[in-house]
Amino acid sequence: MSQPESAVADAQAGGRAGGATPKGESLAALAERHGLRRSIARPALPVYLRQLWQRRHFIITYASSRNVSKYSNSVLGQLWQVLTPLLNAAVYWLMFGLILGQKDKPGVGGNYTAFLITGVMVFTFTQRSVLGGAKSVSGNLSLIRALHFPRASLPLAYTLQELQQLGWSMAVLLAIVLVTGEPITWLWVLIPVALLLQTLFNLGASLFIARVGAQVRDMTQLLPFALRTWLYASGVFYSIQEQTKGLPDLLRWALEANPAAAYIQFMRDLLIYERVPDQWTWITCVFWAVCALIVGFLYFWQAEERYGRG
Amino acid sequence: MAEMIKERSHVALEGPQASQGAEAGKKTGTPTVIVDDLHIIYRVYGAASGHEKGNAANALMRILRRQGRPQMKEVHAVKGVSFVAYHGDAIGIIGRNGSGKSTLLRAIAGLLPPAKGAVYTDGQPSLLGVNAALMKELTGERNIVLGCYAMGMTPAQVREKYDEIVEFSGIDEFVNLPMSAYSSGMGARLRFAIASAKTHDVLLVDEALATGDREFKRKSQQRIQEMRKEAGTVFLVAHNLDVIEETCNRVIWLHKGKIKMDGDPAKVLAAYTKN
Numbered sequence: 001m002s003q004p005e006s007a008v009a010d011a012q013a014g015g016r017a018g019g020a021t022p023k024g025e026s027l028a029a030l031a032e033r034h035g036l037r038r039s040i041a042r043p044a045l046p047v048y049l050r051q052l053w054q055r056r057h058f059i060i061t062y063a064s065s066r067n068v069s070k071y072s073n074s075v076l077g078q079l080w081q082v083l084t085p086l087l088n089a090a091v092y093w094l095m096f097g098l099i100l101g102q103k104d105k106p107g108v109g110g111n112y113t114a115f116l117i118t119g120v121m122v123f124t125f126t127q128r129s130v131l132g133g134a135k136s137v138s139g140n141l142s143l144i145r146a147l148h149f150p151r152a153s154l155p156l157a158y159t160l161q162e163l164q165q166l167g168w169s170m171a172v173l174l175a176i177v178l179v180t181g182e183p184i185t186w187l188w189v190l191i192p193v194a195l196l197l198q199t200l201f202n203l204g205a206s207l208f209i210a211r212v213g214a215q216v217r218d219m220t221q222l223l224p225f226a227l228r229t230w231l232y233a234s235g236v237f238y239s240i241q242e243q244t245k246g247l248p249d250l251l252r253w254a255l256e257a258n259p260a261a262a263y264i265q266f267m268r269d270l271l272i273y274e275r276v277p278d279q280w281t282w283i284t285c286v287f288w289a290v291c292a293l294i295v296g297f298l299y300f301w302q303a304e305e306r307y308g309r310g
Numbered sequence: 311m312a313e314m315i316k317e318r319s320h321v322a323l324e325g326p327q328a329s330q331g332a333e334a335g336k337k338t339g340t341p342t343v344i345v346d347d348l349h350i351i352y353r354v355y356g357a358a359s360g361h362e363k364g365n366a367a368n369a370l371m372r373i374l375r376r377q378g379r380p381q382m383k384e385v386h387a388v389k390g391v392s393f394v395a396y397h398g399d400a401i402g403i404i405g406r407n408g409s410g411k412s413t414l415l416r417a418i419a420g421l422l423p424p425a426k427g428a429v430y431t432d433g434q435p436s437l438l439g440v441n442a443a444l445m446k447e448l449t450g451e452r453n454i455v456l457g458c459y460a461m462g463m464t465p466a467q468v469r470e471k472y473d474e475i476v477e478f479s480g481i482d483e484f485v486n487l488p489m490s491a492y493s494s495g496m497g498a499r500l501r502f503a504i505a506s507a508k509t510h511d512v513l514l515v516d517e518a519l520a521t522g523d524r525e526f527k528r529k530s531q532q533r534i535q536e537m538r539k540e541a542g543t544v545f546l547v548a549h550n551l552d553v554i555e556e557t558c559n560r561v562i563w564l565h566k567g568k569i570k571m572d573g574d575p576a577k578v579l580a581a582y583t584k585n
Contacts, residue, residue, distance in 0.1 A: 027392060028346055028430070034341050034432070035432070036344055036431055036432050038428050038429065054462070055459075057464070057465055061455060061456050062443075062456065065452060065456050066445070068452070069445045069448055072447040072488070073447070140442075143443055143460075144421070145416055146421065146437055146439045146440070146443075147421075147436075147439075147442070147460055147461065148434060148462070149460070308422060308423075
């Protein structure tokens with residue numbers, strides 16, 4: 001029954017359009033004649049970047065609002081931003097430092113506490129950005145289905161949220177580094193550079209994983225394992241150089257070329273070893289930052305009009 | 311049934327001529343929204359249906375048999391809808407629950423990608439709804455700012471509209487409390503106040519009038535009328551047929567994702583209530 005009726009309705013809609021326009025003109029042609037555009041179309045890259053820039057206030061407010069609301073139900077509130085990585089570091093110190101004896105290995109540089117906490121803080125920043133990015137689109141479907149904005153705002157806001165949290169973690173990290181006997185040097189000037197490079201990488205990774213997470217639902221189950229493997233491979237609680245002694249060079253290179261390991265190495269050079277990072281560390285850090293950002297952004301943008309469908 | 315079809319063909323014949331009469335807005339003749347054979351397919355991830363128990367062994371068997379996940383269902387919510395909306399139109403969309411009304415609105419807003427067909431619009435249609443951007447743990451004040459930014463306003467516009475939003479919502483000193491402390495009516499009022507603070511070319515309203523107390527209903531209906539004057543075209547989804555009758559000059563009746571009837575409010579509403 002509904003079949004012929006809808007046919008009539010369609011014909012009627014066509015009839016209305018046809019009445020106002022030359023006979024036989026299709027709706028698409030009518031739209032074109034009046035300069036109407038398809039409401040769902042992916043904007044060109046420069047336009048998209050401009051739209052994102054126009055939404056900067058939303059991105060910033062959304063990030064800080066999420067930070068405020070996230071801990072609003074716990075007694076210690078915002079303090080957990082710092083407590084969580086510290087507690088993690090304490091567990092690792094006990095397990096790897098004390099029980100497995102990494103504490104006194106020569107590659108660590110004598111100050112295992114600072115070595116470990118630097119690693120944990122730097123890795124946590126990337127880890128949380130990736131985890132947040134994976135959920136940024138799939139966890140905000142109702143927002144995507146209700147309002148119009150460049151979707152890259154979401155992974156961007158999630159990464160920014162992590163960056164805001166990092167502010168606190170960095171303060172604690174620097175305090176611990178000082179307490180454990182490392183001096184303040186001019187190298188600390190390079191800390192913002194290190195964080196900038198890492199943030200760019202995190203942003204790219206977050207954009208990339210956001211699209212994957214939006215299309216592959218099982219991502220959220222799989223991601224924790226992938227991230228834990230990454231954690232173990234990144235030399236957070238051991239020195240890669242020390243542990244890979246006697247193993248093929250290729251393996252060491254592979255481990256050291258890993259972006260997380262490179263950003264950790266960079267920060268440890270500045271805070272603990274008191275030296276300018278060597279050229280390979282620089283090259284790896286810059287390469288990953290630029291590469292991840294470009295690839296991640298393009299990959300995310302290419303599916304812009306499809307987010308929110310399933 | 312024959313009666314209804316006759317009625318519809320009558321409207322169809324009248325089509326453009328009728329615009330000279332009651333539907334005065336169409337005289338200008340410029341279409342603002344063209345929906346061309348639109349199909350929308352949703353993917354829903356839900357529990358397995360009765361005969362398939364959702365245990366691990368079954369999941370493994372499915373993967374081995376390369377059947378994909380049965381939990382993933384496709385819902386064909388809009389099935390080939392076509393119509394043209396003109397400048398000055400206020401179009402009511404009616405139909406039972408699940409007939410695809412809200413989906414159609416979202417597709418017009420450009421928020422759901424069509425599986426087939428297309429929606430052409432003049433300017434950016436916007437949905438009157440900001441709920442998803444708000445966070446209940448935050449104060450009303452923060453939520454107003456957040457919601458305004460989410461709709462794409464600039465900081466200057468937010469400052470300008472802030473007092474108006476607080477006043478319209480009538481939540482007074484509650485603005486400094488988290489939204490989780492609000493009664494459901496207060497929350498709804500604040501959400502409507504935020505959502506309606508922005509002016510739009512093509513405005514899509516989804517059930518916004520069903521909230522709040524009587525006084526607020528009157529206020530918000532008035533606000534919709536004002537917005538209709540400012541906007542080129544208004545689409546209104548509501549179950550309350552009185553609202554549709556008062557506000558709209560054209561009604562589209564959706565049934566199971568298809569247009570069952572499209573035309574003059576009195577005629578379509580009469581047929582709809584008889585159904």
